[in-house]
Amino acid sequence: MRKSTALAIEISAREREPIFLALARSIISEIERGRLKPGAALPGTRSLAQTLKLNRNTVDAAYHELTMQGWLATEPSRGTFVARDLPEVVKSDAAAHGLHLQAPVNSNVPRILLKFSDGAPDARLLPTAAFAQAFRRALTSTNFTHGGSYSDPAGNKSLRENLSAYLNVERGLIASAKDILITRGSQMALFLAAKAVIEPDTKIAVEQPGYPLAWSAFRAAGAQVVGVPVDEGGIDVDALETLVKRDRQLKAVYLTPHHQYPTTVTLGAARRLRLLELAKRYNLVIIEDDYDNEYRYDGRPVLPLMARSGTELPIIYLGSFSKLLAPGIRIGYAVAPPDILRKMTLHREAIDRQGDLPLELALSDLLADGTIKRHARKARRIYHARRDFLAELLDNSLKEYGQFSLPAGGLAIWFKLNQGDAKGWAECAARSGLSVLPGSHFELDKTRPAEAFRLGFATLNEAELTRAVQLLIKSQQ
Numbered sequence: 001m002r003k004s005t006a007l008a009i010e011i012s013a014r015e016r017e018p019i020f021l022a023l024a025r026s027i028i029s030e031i032e033r034g035r036l037k038p039g040a041a042l043p044g045t046r047s048l049a050q051t052l053k054l055n056r057n058t059v060d061a062a063y064h065e066l067t068m069q070g071w072l073a074t075e076p077s078r079g080t081f082v083a084r085d086l087p088e089v090v091k092s093d094a095a096a097h098g099l100h101l102q103a104p105v106n107s108n109v110p111r112i113l114l115k116f117s118d119g120a121p122d123a124r125l126l127p128t129a130a131f132a133q134a135f136r137r138a139l140t141s142t143n144f145t146h147g148g149s150y151s152d153p154a155g156n157k158s159l160r161e162n163l164s165a166y167l168n169v170e171r172g173l174i175a176s177a178k179d180i181l182i183t184r185g186s187q188m189a190l191f192l193a194a195k196a197v198i199e200p201d202t203k204i205a206v207e208q209p210g211y212p213l214a215w216s217a218f219r220a221a222g223a224q225v226v227g228v229p230v231d232e233g234g235i236d237v238d239a240l241e242t243l244v245k246r247d248r249q250l251k252a253v254y255l256t257p258h259h260q261y262p263t264t265v266t267l268g269a270a271r272r273l274r275l276l277e278l279a280k281r282y283n284l285v286i287i288e289d290d291y292d293n294e295y296r297y298d299g300r301p302v303l304p305l306m307a308r309s310g311t312e313l314p315i316i317y318l319g320s321f322s323k324l325l326a327p328g329i330r331i332g333y334a335v336a337p338p339d340i341l342r343k344m345t346l347h348r349e350a351i352d353r354q355g356d357l358p359l360e361l362a363l364s365d366l367l368a369d370g371t372i373k374r375h376a377r378k379a380r381r382i383y384h385a386r387r388d389f390l391a392e393l394l395d396n397s398l399k400e401y402g403q404f405s406l407p408a409g410g411l412a413i414w415f416k417l418n419q420g421d422a423k424g425w426a427e428c429a430a431r432s433g434l435s436v437l438p439g440s441h442f443e444l445d446k447t448r449p450a451e452a453f454r455l456g457f458a459t460l461n462e463a464e465l466t467r468a469v470q471l472l473i474k475s476q477q
């Protein structure tokens with residue numbers, strides 16, 4: 001954001017009111033009436049002092065006061081900004097009528113200080129320099145300068161080739177470039193997978209609790225979703241069989257076998273075999289979402305269902321770079337048998353002609369030169385330590401409230417309460433400044449009481465995890 005150089009505002013100090021507080025009040029009212037928007041740059045203290053004919057220390061003191069209150073944020077060597085997490089316009093009666101120096105937002109909007117994500121990675125760890133170089137190379141390569149217009153809707157070929165090699169070594173998949181479709185995040189692949197398998201009145205079985213955005217994608221593609229319970233061993237395959245036998249409209253099952261979303265459990269070997277048998281017997285398409293495969297900390301690697309079954313079965317395997325890099329980098333992919341992949345590619349072309357070529361070229365380069373692998377190794381080591389750190393914090397300070405099984409992998413801990421409703425906890429936590437997702441978020445039936453939290457630990461360092469757990473406990477006191 002460009003630094004603002006001037007800001008004309010009126011200051012009217014009340015009787016015996018220090019001038020810096022009067023200035024702070026004026027800035028708040030400019031934020032509240034929407035003139036200064038969240039994220040807007042403020043002038044430097046010297047420049048504002050010159051504009052307003054004030055001493056620079058006065059402006060400094062006002063900025064400091066507003067930063068302490070959460071209205072402003074200072075970014076080292078960049079300047080001072082209106083806090084980004086304020087609602088767009090917080091016009092309040094208090095501002096219209098006078099002093100308003102206590103709370104930075106209106107009373108209905110809690111100020112969130114920290115967030116347990118649902119399992120996002122820490123974008124601060126990204127190899128940004130390598131990325132920037134790869135982007136530059138991509139934009140100047142002949143691949144782009146001479147072929148940078150429309151290209152293959154299935155994705156750039158070199159990316160698919162490098163991805164095929166990566167998936168072969170890392171996950172045991174035997175898939176060549178022609179078996180892969182690059183999408184904008186796996187969200188698009190979820191939609192396309194459903195589009196490729198549905199017929200009129202098709203139902204797709206999904207894990208319950210599970211991933212709500214997958215349900216949205218399937219519904220948007222025209223399918224109905226049917227919940228199958230999940231327990232300590234993953235999706236209940238007996239319950240799935242009962243459903244398939246009863247309902248021949250059930251054409252596919254969507255699951256997250258590596259680290260079940262949200263409960264984190266890994267689907268056991270016996271259930272994997274039974275699931276593959278079921279798929280064969282009932283001609284069921286398996287949509288395997290392997291969204292955070294790189295993060296396995298304990299035990300031996302568990303290969304995807306796709307690696308076990310080869311091409312015998314209709315499995316649509318989905319992956320994403322959202323957990324490995326950052327969700328804002330929109331690259332996902334699908335590996336599927338040729339007839340399904342062809343349909344998915346046609347649907348993709350209909351809604352989005354092709355992917356982002358420079359991004360695909362850059363990623364292809366980073367896969368080929370080993371940057372992605374090195375980053376995965378580094379991120380895995382850091383998240384492993386963060387998982388253990390959070391587990392210890394929970395053991396030490398939340399034992400009386402609930403329990404959890406240490407997840408063998410992934411970026412979150414599923415913390416089950418001994419009693420009480422996690423939704424109520426989450427609301428109290430928000431009032432203390434902590435955002436945390438209660439189990440109800442992952443239920444098909446949102447009215448069910450939530451008995452657990454999904455505590456994503458990867459975006460928080462040790463100091464932030466400590467503070468977040470303190471806020472969670474505080475919200476209960």
Ligand SMILES: Cc1ncc(COP(=O)(O)O)c(C=O)c1O
Nearest residue numbers: 185186187211261291320322332
């Ligand atoms: C279960 C699951 N699948 C897939 C994804 C990745 O989605 P995308 O690749 O669209 O960012 C996520 C991200 O949160 C997820 O939780």
